[in-house]
Amino acid sequence: MLDLTPAKLAERSALRVNPCKTCQPVGAMYAALGVHRCLPHSHGSQGCASYHRTLLSRHFKEPAAASTSSFTEGASVFGGGANLKASVRNVFDIYNPDIIAVHTTCLSETIGDDLKAFIQDIDIPEGKLVVHTNTPSYVGSHINGFYNMMTGFISYLAKSAGTPNGKLAVFPGFVNPGDMREIKRILKAFGADFTLFPDTSGVLDAPMTGRYEMYPSGGTTLAEIAGLGDCTATLALGELTSDEPANALKRKHGVPYRLLPLPIGVSFTDRLMIALSKEKKVEVPTELEEERGQLVDVMLDAHFHYSGKKAAVFGDPDTVLGLAGLVLEMGMIPKYLLTGTSGSAFVKLAENLFRRHEVKDCLARESADLFELHQLIKNGKVDILIGTSYGKQIAKAEDIPFVRAGIPVLDRYGHSYFPIVGYRGGLRMLERISDALLDRQDRDAADEDLELVM
Amino acid sequence: MGVKGAVLEKYAAKVFKNRKEHMLEIDSGQAESRIAANSRSIPGIMTSRGCCYAGCKGVVLGPLKDALLITHGPVGCGFYSWGTRRNKARAANGGSFIQYCFSTDLQEPDIVFGGEKKLRQAIKEAIELFHPQCVLVCSTCPVGLIGDDIHAVAAESEKLYGITCVAFSCEGYKGVSQSAGHHIANNGVMRRIIGRDDTPPATKFSLNLLGEYNIGGDSWEIERILRRVGYEVVAVLTGDGSFADLSRAHNAALNLVQCHRSINYIAEMMKTRFGMDWIKVNFIGVEAACRSLRDIALYFGDPDLSRRTEEVIADELERIEPDRAHYRRKLKGRTASLYVGGSRSHHYQNLLADFGVSTVLAGYEFAHRDDYEGREVIPDIKEDADNKNIESIAVEKDEKRHRAFLAPERYAELKEKIPLDYYKGMIRDMPDGSVVIDDLNHYETEAFIELLRPDFFMSGIKDKYVIQKAGVPSKQLHSYDYGGPYAGFNGAINFARDIARSVECPAWRLVTPPWKFEAMLEGTVTE
Numbered sequence: 001m002l003d004l005t006p007a008k009l010a011e012r013s014a015l016r017v018n019p020c021k022t023c024q025p026v027g028a029m030y031a032a033l034g035v036h037r038c039l040p041h042s043h044g045s046q047g048c049a050s051y052h053r054t055l056l057s058r059h060f061k062e063p064a065a066a067s068t069s070s071f072t073e074g075a076s077v078f079g080g081g082a083n084l085k086a087s088v089r090n091v092f093d094i095y096n097p098d099i100i101a102v103h104t105t106c107l108s109e110t111i112g113d114d115l116k117a118f119i120q121d122i123d124i125p126e127g128k129l130v131v132h133t134n135t136p137s138y139v140g141s142h143i144n145g146f147y148n149m150m151t152g153f154i155s156y157l158a159k160s161a162g163t164p165n166g167k168l169a170v171f172p173g174f175v176n177p178g179d180m181r182e183i184k185r186i187l188k189a190f191g192a193d194f195t196l197f198p199d200t201s202g203v204l205d206a207p208m209t210g211r212y213e214m215y216p217s218g219g220t221t222l223a224e225i226a227g228l229g230d231c232t233a234t235l236a237l238g239e240l241t242s243d244e245p246a247n248a249l250k251r252k253h254g255v256p257y258r259l260l261p262l263p264i265g266v267s268f269t270d271r272l273m274i275a276l277s278k279e280k281k282v283e284v285p286t287e288l289e290e291e292r293g294q295l296v297d298v299m300l301d302a303h304f305h306y307s308g309k310k311a312a313v314f315g316d317p318d319t320v321l322g323l324a325g326l327v328l329e330m331g332m333i334p335k336y337l338l339t340g341t342s343g344s345a346f347v348k349l350a351e352n353l354f355r356r357h358e359v360k361d362c363l364a365r366e367s368a369d370l371f372e373l374h375q376l377i378k379n380g381k382v383d384i385l386i387g388t389s390y391g392k393q394i395a396k397a398e399d400i401p402f403v404r405a406g407i408p409v410l411d412r413y414g415h416s417y418f419p420i421v422g423y424r425g426g427l428r429m430l431e432r433i434s435d436a437l438l439d440r441q442d443r444d445a446a447d448e449d450l451e452l453v454m
Numbered sequence: 455m456g457v458k459g460a461v462l463e464k465y466a467a468k469v470f471k472n473r474k475e476h477m478l479e480i481d482s483g484q485a486e487s488r489i490a491a492n493s494r495s496i497p498g499i500m501t502s503r504g505c506c507y508a509g510c511k512g513v514v515l516g517p518l519k520d521a522l523l524i525t526h527g528p529v530g531c532g533f534y535s536w537g538t539r540r541n542k543a544r545a546a547n548g549g550s551f552i553q554y555c556f557s558t559d560l561q562e563p564d565i566v567f568g569g570e571k572k573l574r575q576a577i578k579e580a581i582e583l584f585h586p587q588c589v590l591v592c593s594t595c596p597v598g599l600i601g602d603d604i605h606a607v608a609a610e611s612e613k614l615y616g617i618t619c620v621a622f623s624c625e626g627y628k629g630v631s632q633s634a635g636h637h638i639a640n641n642g643v644m645r646r647i648i649g650r651d652d653t654p655p656a657t658k659f660s661l662n663l664l665g666e667y668n669i670g671g672d673s674w675e676i677e678r679i680l681r682r683v684g685y686e687v688v689a690v691l692t693g694d695g696s697f698a699d700l701s702r703a704h705n706a707a708l709n710l711v712q713c714h715r716s717i718n719y720i721a722e723m724m725k726t727r728f729g730m731d732w733i734k735v736n737f738i739g740v741e742a743a744c745r746s747l748r749d750i751a752l753y754f755g756d757p758d759l760s761r762r763t764e765e766v767i768a769d770e771l772e773r774i775e776p777d778r779a780h781y782r783r784k785l786k787g788r789t790a791s792l793y794v795g796g797s798r799s800h801h802y803q804n805l806l807a808d809f810g811v812s813t814v815l816a817g818y819e820f821a822h823r824d825d826y827e828g829r830e831v832i833p834d835i836k837e838d839a840d841n842k843n844i845e846s847i848a849v850e851k852d853e854k855r856h857r858a859f860l861a862p863e864r865y866a867e868l869k870e871k872i873p874l875d876y877y878k879g880m881i882r883d884m885p886d887g888s889v890v891i892d893d894l895n896h897y898e899t900e901a902f903i904e905l906l907r908p909d910f911f912m913s914g915i916k917d918k919y920v921i922q923k924a925g926v927p928s929k930q931l932h933s934y935d936y937g938g939p940y941a942g943f944n945g946a947i948n949f950a951r952d953i954a955r956s957v958e959c960p961a962w963r964l965v966t967p968p969w970k971f972e973a974m975l976e977g978t979v980t981e
Contacts, residue, residue, distance in 0.1 A: 001553065002553055002554075003545060003548055003549035003550075004548070004549035004553075004554070004584055006583065010579075012579050012583075013575060013579070014572045014573070014574075014578075014579055015524070015558070015575075015576040015579040015580050015583075016532075016555075016556070016557045016558065016559035017554060017555065018536070018554060018555050019529050019532070019533050019536075019555060019557060019559065021529060021533075022529060022530050022534065023529055023530030023531075025530070026530070045505045045506075045595055045627045046495060046501060046504060046505050047504045047505025047506070047507055047531070047626040048530075048626070050503065050504040050505070050508065050916065051504070051508070051530065051534035051535075052534075053916050054534070054538070054915050054916060055534060057916060057918070057919060058538075061919065063917075063919040063920045064916075065500065067498050067499070067500050068498075069497050069498075070494065070495045070496070070498075071627045072629075072839075072840050073627050073629075073839075074839060074840075075627070076627040086496065086497040087498030089466075089498065090496060090498030090499055091498045093465075093466055093469075094464065094465070094469075094498075095500070095896075105595070106527070106528050106530075106565075106595055106596045107595035107596060107599070107626065107627060110595070110596040110600065136562070136565075137529070137530050137596075138528040138560050138561055138562050138564065138565050139561070139562050141529075206923075208922075208923065209923075209966075210923075210924070210925040210965045210966060211924065211925070212900060212920050212921075212923040212924040213923075393553055
């Protein structure tokens with residue numbers, strides 16, 4: 001496996017090998033699926049929509065509906081205005097969503113299609129909406145696409161009537177429906193009135209009923225999005241994912257926001273608790289404090305099994321930082337933290353974590369790829385690898401225990417229904433990391449060393 | 455009105471007019487069974503089609519394990535086509551490039567100022583790091599728009615590093631589906647790879663297997679059977695394929711064409727240039743595989759070979775008979791729908807028939823009219839704006855290496871008996887009353903499920919869960935839901951077992967909770 005990867009690291013300035021990111025539009029598509037009765041629309045060649053829907057369906061094992069402008073060579077030369085016009089007509093006619101959320105592609109961006117002007121020129125049926133965002137694939141990653149689509153919805157739809165609605169706007173970051181459910185559970189425990197945006201729970205984890213619903217019951221409603229401008233505050237989870245849309249909402253409607261890390265692990269979840277407690281002016285609910293205590297309890301129970309173990313964590317920036325926090329709380333050493341998404345803030349935040357926990361010889365890399373991660377691991381072994389399915393090759397090649405977390409996980413089932421956020425999510429991750437290490441110890445144990453009790 | 459009318463009813467005039475040409479209810483009483491195909495999808499319609507790049511890189515070139523393929527463009531296209539098509543390949547000479555994804559990951563300044571410099575540097579880095587014998591470059595949409603001359607960069611790199619370097623302009627917007635990409639890949643492979651190495655085959659009965667991509671190990675099962683009979687497989691295009699094998703493919707005696715759509719160009723060009731005949735084969739389905747084996751034996755016309763063919767067939771059939779009978783009992787009388795790329799929808803009807811399953815609907819995602827109606831319609835197919843830009847290269851007879859295996863009389867005689875340089879298309883094998891749909895879309899899938907209620911629906915990932923959510927067992931026929939092989943004799947049993955498991959999965963009986971069936975509220979009525 002990956003036998004052609006040399007251990008010797010060499011400078012590369014042009015060749016990306018085994019990327020740890022993908023392009024903006026798929027992030028935009030995911031965000032749009034978190035809006036109730038919304039059909040994402042990809043303004044580009046068919047292949048884009050096909051690849052993105054495929055990736056989402058393979059991760060969630062669910063339908064991922066989205067339409068496409070089906071560019072041909074002609075449209076690429078003369079512009080895609082006519083294609084978008086026909087698309088809007090056909091989508092409302094045949095699929096009847098309440099809203100179409102258009103995102104661009106590298107094709108339509110390169111030819112300079114002016115989406116705003118196109119949309120203004122289109123006859124949109126009464127009561128229906130079309131919004132858009134620009135997601136050039138040659139800038140940033142799917143994370144940029146995710147927050148750009150959020151910002152697109154906000155700039156088109158969020159309004160302020162001038163009277164606060166007493167609700168909290170909560171941006172969950174680039175996470176699974178299972179995480180969104182957990183965030184909502186926490187908010188409800190605080191008695192908060194809130195709008196979670198976007199919200200893919202109830203959409204990409206819809207139940208089996210024997211009836212296919214193109215628009216399942218979940219998703220942030222258009223009324224809720226419109227009401228974002230009247231929210232008392234925004235809790236933006238994921239410092240590198242949710243800042244931009246929270247800022248857009250602040251700029252447009254003056255909604256103040258608190259930028260927080262993804263609530264993964266104890267301390268980062270504590271920060272959400274403190275923020276909620278302050279916003280709602282209530283104590284942290286007993287049930288959540290109890291969950292916190294359980295997580296810390298298990299951490300102490302099992303710490304001698306994993307203290308000092310070295311981990312490599314890769315994936316999306318906020319997810320990696322969150323998992324790094326958990327790993328550090330477990331007494332492990334996050335030797336390599338790596339994301340493909342660019343931005344020096346990732347490295348800065350990672351290094352803050354290293355300093356706070358007084359760990360040495362840890363490396364954080366942004367704009368990096370999995371080929372580099374593999375080479376790093378060849379030069380300095382780790383005990384466990386944590387990340388998306390794309391790590392399985394490295395795990396196999398180097399025979400390292402592997403825990404899947406983040407998006408995408410293409411080769412396992414059920415994962416997206418469960419959280420990695422909150423204390424419950426922390427306990428789940430702790431269990432999985434601990435299991436992976438102990439399973440490995442059992443596998444490798446000589447007969448005389450196999451322990452029944454551990 | 456028929457099912458076709460019932461489905462079309464929902465469409466507005468313009469869409470109606472377009473889509474009705476892509477649907478056909480089979481009626482053998484009709485003189486002509488004509489269907490529109492390989493024309494552009496309607497914007498906004500949720501087509502399952504992909505793009506030109508997907509056909510070129512994803513389908514045809516992707517499986518080559520010893521060629522280092524760089525996707526020139528932003529990172530997405532390379533990322534999505536990395537490890538996602540189940541082209542199984544056993545590493546040779548220390549490794550396989552299939553496990554890797556190489557991309558130039560173009561950034562905004564590259565789009566503004568041009569990406570050639572980055573491509574040049576990426577090729578250099580790739581060669582220094584991986585020492586491949588062949589580098590392939592595939593371009594994505596923006597590359598064509600900004601005018602990067604990838605062919606010039608490839609030629610220059612070839613000269614500089616002394617290795618084969620071939621570029622493919624397979625931008626996603628070209629053509630109307632993956633099909634354009636197949637053609638572009640075929641052209642490049644024919645122009646630059648096939649014919650490089652004249653090492654002759656070791657034996658007389660040598661073959662190439664064209665249009666077999668080794669999904670789930672299909673090619674390995676087919677090769678197992680062919681080798682048992684006594685054939686030498688020179689090259690497979692391109693499942694578990696290699697640059698080295700392709701380079702000497704022209705030395706084989708005969709080309710077998712499994713997927714007609716994606717590879718018929720190479721089959722035809724090899725015929726023109728080297729004189730090699732091709733026959734259409736199908737190793738999906740027990741009866742179909744037997745027929746193909748007999749057709750190949752007939753081509754060579756060697757008594758020993760024919761005897762061995764019959765021995766292998768008899769032995770294989772005897773071996774699988776208990777399982778075959780077992781699954782036939784389970785599946786007989788059921789109905790299926792099929793919507794796959796450009797050949798499987800036809801091939802799998804044979805396999806389904808082996809187990810007594812009839813096909814009520816079949817469609818292709820990116821086929822041309824000849825895949826539906828037979829190759830005789832090719833001269834009647836009109837070029838349109840979308841496909842006339844796809845280069846059709848003219849190859850010339852290679853006087854030195856051209857040889858006809860068959861004498862002209864024997865050729866004429868065999869042409870009557872076997873599909874020699876010919877494919878009859880899918881429609882001829884379909885029963886009256888069944889439906890053929892080209893470029894089946896999301897709404898139509900839903901509508902046909904309601905109307906036809908097939909016992910299972912075989913399709914791709916984008917519609918798999920739509921179908922399953924509607925209560926119909928679904929099976930991915932691109933990835934086989936990670937099972938397989940489904941080709942050949944062993945494959946037929948694998949397939950039947952997987953289908954039976956899906957149909958019989960106990961969870962189907964759990965879909966509706968028991969409290970939906972009975973009154974749950976209990977109480978007493980008081981006066």
